[in-house]
Amino acid sequence: ADDQQLQSQAPQPPDVRLGPLYHAVQSAKFFPDQKTFADAVPKFNPASILADWQMQKNQRNFDLRRFVDTNFTLPAKGEAYVPPAGQSLREHIDGLWPVLTRTTDKVNQYDSLLPLPKPYVVPGGRFREIYYWDSYFTMLGLAESGHWDRVQDMVDNFAHELDKYGHIPNGNRSYYLSRSQPPFFSLMVDLLAQHAGESTYSKYLPQLQKEYQYWMADAQSVAAGSASKRVVKLKDGTVLNRYWDARDVPRTESYMDDIATAEKAKQRNKAELYRDLRSGAASGWDFSSRWFDDPNDLSTIRTTEIVPVDLNALLFHLEKTLAHASKAADKQSDSQRYADLAEKRQVAINRYLWNAEGGWYADYDWKRSSVRTQLTAAALFPLYMQAASDDQAAKTAAAVEKQLVKAGGLVTTNVHNGQQWDAPNGWAPLQWVAVEGLNHYGKQTLAKDIGMRFLDNVQATYDREHKLVEKYVVEGNLGGGGGGEYPLQDGFGWTNGVTLKLMDMYCPKDVTCNNVSDMKKSQ
Numbered sequence: 350a351d352d353q354q355l356q357s358q359a360p361q362p363p364d365v366r367l368g369p370l371y372h373a374v375q376s377a378k379f380f381p382d383q384k385t386f387a388d389a390v391p392k393f394n395p396a397s398i399l400a401d402w403q404m405q406k407n408q409r410n411f412d413l414r415r416f417v418d419t420n421f422t423l424p425a426k427g428e429a430y431v432p433p434a435g436q437s438l439r440e441h442i443d444g445l446w447p448v449l450t451r452t453t454d455k456v457n458q459y460d461s462l463l464p465l466p467k468p469y470v471v472p473g474g475r476f477r478e479i480y481y482w483d484s485y486f487t488m489l490g491l492a493e494s495g496h497w498d499r500v501q502d503m504v505d506n507f508a509h510e511l512d513k514y515g516h517i518p519n520g521n522r523s524y525y526l527s528r529s530q531p532p533f534f535s536l537m538v539d540l541l542a543q544h545a546g547e548s549t550y551s552k553y554l555p556q557l558q559k560e561y562q563y564w565m566a567d568a569q570s571v572a573a574g575s576a577s578k579r580v581v582k583l584k585d586g587t588v589l590n591r592y593w594d595a596r597d598v599p600r601t602e603s604y605m606d607d608i609a610t611a612e613k614a615k616q617r618n619k620a621e622l623y624r625d626l627r628s629g630a631a632s633g634w635d636f637s638s639r640w641f642d643d644p645n646d647l648s649t650i651r652t653t654e655i656v657p658v659d660l661n662a663l664l665f666h667l668e669k670t671l672a673h674a675s676k677a678a679d680k681q682s683d684s685q686r687y688a689d690l691a692e693k694r695q696v697a698i699n700r701y702l703w704n705a706e707g708g709w710y711a712d713y714d715w716k717r718s719s720v721r722t723q724l725t726a727a728a729l730f731p732l733y734m735q736a737a738s739d740d741q742a743a744k745t746a747a748a749v750e751k752q753l754v755k756a757g758g759l760v761t762t763n764v765h766n767g768q769q770w771d772a773p774n775g776w777a778p779l780q781w782v783a784v785e786g787l788n789h790y791g792k793q794t795l796a797k798d799i800g801m802r803f804l805d806n807v808q809a810t811y812d813r814e815h816k817l818v819e820k821y822v823v824e825g826n827l828g829g830g831g832g833g834e835y836p837l838q839d840g841f842g843w844t845n846g847v848t849l850k851l852m853d854m855y856c857p858k859d860v861t862c863n864n865v866s867d868m869k870k871s872q
């Protein structure tokens with residue numbers, strides 16, 4: 350089944366099911382977070398609710414707020430988790446896994462939540478569903494805590510989504526189906542194989558292939574110098590990828606935010622702007638100056654015109670994994686084909702996604718045929734996926750050390766613009782990518798420096814506030830991060846995962862590391 354066929358069988362998102370009623374409720378701004386109504390469960394058939402509203406809305410004394418309460422169950426406010434007193438950082442994280450675990454193999458037929466066959470771990474706070482790229486970093490921590498059963502469950506859930514929808518959605522919500530997120534499925538398979546063995550590769554080969562087909566759809570037919578869906582063909586025929594959302598209307602979960610952004614950019618085609626915002630969400634970096642023309646103005650976002658360095662490094666890994674898995678399944682010619690594709694992509698990354706003047710990996714503007722100038726934490730992805738040449742890796746490491754290493758870890762970019770994927774924030778997944786990437790190229794000292802700075806930041810925040818959070822301020826007043834379109838969230842899946850992984854990585858031999866201070870002892 351192709352993309353379109355699978356999409357047409359998929360459940361409709363609430364803004365489509367409820368149409369003008371969805372617009373009216375979000376416009377009334379009853380809820381501080383627009384995701385609240387996106388996650389509200391209709392008590393009756395949405396078509397009848399809509400018909401009732403059409404009939405009642407112009408009646409005198411019609412009360413929309415009351416109508417919402419009568420017809421929808423709003424998501425329960427998550428009880429603030431109060432951890433047992435005196436827990437170490439490790440005990441806290443270990444104790445949180447069950448708190449963050451959900452089982453939704455059956456859901457109400459009108460719920461925007463999509464059922465998944467096995468239990469899964471959510472990030473926490475407003476993020477009550479599974480998220481694609483978060484899950485890899487969460488799984489690193491689950492594995493560290495010995496929960497291999499849950500790692501297996503989560504890989505199975507993603508394999509199920511690939512079978513059912515043809516791709517892994519941003520999250521298991523109907524309104525996330527039109528896009529994916531940074532493709533980490535092949536890394537999840539690698540992780541599981543460490544425990545379940547080499548047969549893991551042939552077992553998940555069909556789903557690895559589906560993942561690849563989704564990202565590479567139209568690669569054959571698209572003309573040079575243009576793009577289609579997630580594929581960009583440069584003028585010389587080089588094939589690379591971009592982020593892309595199949596829809597071009599305001600995001601369901603950030604509906605009024607997107608309308609407000611469009612209001613600011615009167616000169617822009619609204620559908621294009623909405624698609625660029627949605628594609629920004631697909632990148633996982635929602636939002637960042639990385640995608641903007643004017644680093645201080647979200648309405649200048651041009652995600653779909655940019656070939657991202659992290660995405661292409663991840664797809665290089667997918668191609669290598671497909672080569673490996675095909676070989677494991679005794680499909681030699683397929684294996685060779687994927688190996689050739691990986692090699693081509695590696696050449697393209699080192700050529701096009703390289704800023705020679707600065708000396709670092711960067712994104713490429715395929716519309717303007719020029720490499721972007723900005724240094725961001727994404728520069729480390731070619732090192733992480735071992736696509737970088739030694740010389741380019743060394744130069745990138747030097748630039749990162751000089752410009753992105755701050756007191757509390759690796760900063761996302763050096764732009765202070767109030768966006769959450771910019772300064773002064775540092776994110777756990779990007780710390781891990783940096784540490785692993787630098788280690789691959791002999792930069793152990795710099796890697797450890799970044800890892801320890803981030804761990805100190807997480808521990809100090811935990812000691813003060815008894816929680817881990819979604820993102821951290823890494824320069825100035827260290828602690829929980831800010832910016833973006835929603836308040837800082839607690840939990841938090843990927844921070845928990847990366848913290849455990851780094852603690853174990855840098856814990857001296859013969860020491861038990863329950864807190865970061867233990868890591869500085871030696872017995």
Ligand SMILES: OC[C@H]1O[C@H](O[C@H]2O[C@H](CO)[C@@H](O)[C@H](O)[C@H]2O)[C@H](O)[C@@H](O)[C@@H]1O
Nearest residue numbers: 472476480483519602603630633634635
């Ligand atoms: O509701 C706004 C956006 O929220 C999500 O993005 C952020 O949280 C995700 C879960 O931790 C994370 O994967 C992403 O990198 C964050 O920026 C969501 O993924 C977006 O689609 C959504 O529009």
